[in-house]
Amino acid sequence: MRKIYTPSSAASDVLEVIQILEGRWKLLILFHLFDGKVQRYSDFEKLIPGISQKMLAQQLRKLEADGIVARKVYPQVPPKVEYRLTDWGQALCPALDALLSWAEQKDHFAPPAS
Amino acid sequence: MRKIYTPSSAASDVLEVIQILEGRWKLLILFHLFDGKVQRYSDFEKLIPGISQKMLAQQLRKLEADGIVARKVYPQVPPKVEYRLTDWGQALCPALDALLSWAEQKDHFAPPAS
DNA sequence: CGGCATCCTTTCCGATACTG
DNA sequence: CAGTATCGGAAAGGATGCCG
Numbered sequence: 001m002r003k004i005y006t007p008s009s010a011a012s013d014v015l016e017v018i019q020i021l022e023g024r025w026k027l028l029i030l031f032h033l034f035d036g037k038v039q040r041y042s043d044f045e046k047l048i049p050g051i052s053q054k055m056l057a058q059q060l061r062k063l064e065a066d067g068i069v070a071r072k073v074y075p076q077v078p079p080k081v082e083y084r085l086t087d088w089g090q091a092l093c094p095a096l097d098a099l100l101s102w103a104e105q106k107d108h109f110a111p112p113a114s
Numbered sequence: 115m116r117k118i119y120t121p122s123s124a125a126s127d128v129l130e131v132i133q134i135l136e137g138r139w140k141l142l143i144l145f146h147l148f149d150g151k152v153q154r155y156s157d158f159e160k161l162i163p164g165i166s167q168k169m170l171a172q173q174l175r176k177l178e179a180d181g182i183v184a185r186k187v188y189p190q191v192p193p194k195v196e197y198r199l200t201d202w203g204q205a206l207c208p209a210l211d212a213l214l215s216w217a218e219q220k221d222h223f224a225p226p227a228s
Numbered sequence: 229c230g231g232c233a234t235c236c237t238t239t240c241c242g243a244t245a246c247t248g
Numbered sequence: 249c250a251g252t253a254t255c256g257g258a259a260a261g262g263a264t265g266c267c268g
Binding site for chain 4: 156
């Protein structure tokens with residue numbers, strides 16, 4: 001069940017994962033992108049309660065800079081911008097799934113006192 | 115390949131995952147715990163360059179409070195404290211693996227300009 | 229619609245000193 | 249050995265106003 005980690009390589013990978021996914025919003029944004037129903041800036045605003053415009057734009061830029069998200073601007077008025085996952089971003093899907101099913105398992109390990 | 119997310123349940127799971135794993139240090143700490151060679155406070159200090167005592171103790175406390183890490187104190191002088199993963203913490207292993215292999219795949223999707 | 233710039237508050241985090 | 253307490257700087261994040 002457990003992988004053998006080779007410290008020299010894995011340590012820097014961990015650092016990279018932390019850097020790329022760090023923050024309160026990135027996983028949330030990615031989650032909606034995996035969902036496939038959200039591509040536009042205003043969609044995120046509606047679906048992620050509490051996020052500010054600043055944070056939404058900033059985190060999308062970071063995800064773009066890290067090669068996870070691609071941004072496509074349609075030169076029209078009013079402007080239209082679509083966000084999608086890059087191939088590398090798509091490759092994150094299994095990992096996010098694993099994280100989510102881990103969260104779902106919580107009650108199995110620590111049943112709520114009822 | 116893609117799981118279907120049911121927003122009502124998954125959204126709160128994402129929030130929980132984010133809360134539990136957030137920060138610069140937690141994944142690093144967990145990585146060493148998965149590795150199995152690190153159980154004591156001073157081990158973490160040696161193996162996680164740059165972490166301060168404050169952060170190490172604080173993040174270990176949070177992981178403990180979230181039920182991922184168990185702390186065992188041996189009542190002796192000098193004191194000895196061992197940290198280990200709870201069962202739920204162990205269950206995180208596949209997800210961390212998935213994250214690490216995703217990071218390893220990076221060059222496959224975006225070959226470095228060489 | 230999809231942002232950016234600015235200001236301000238809050239939170240995070242490192243350094244240092246101290247303790248059972 | 250394994251921490252805690254306190255302080256100050258850095259960084260994250262929110263609110264508001266403005267723009268193509």
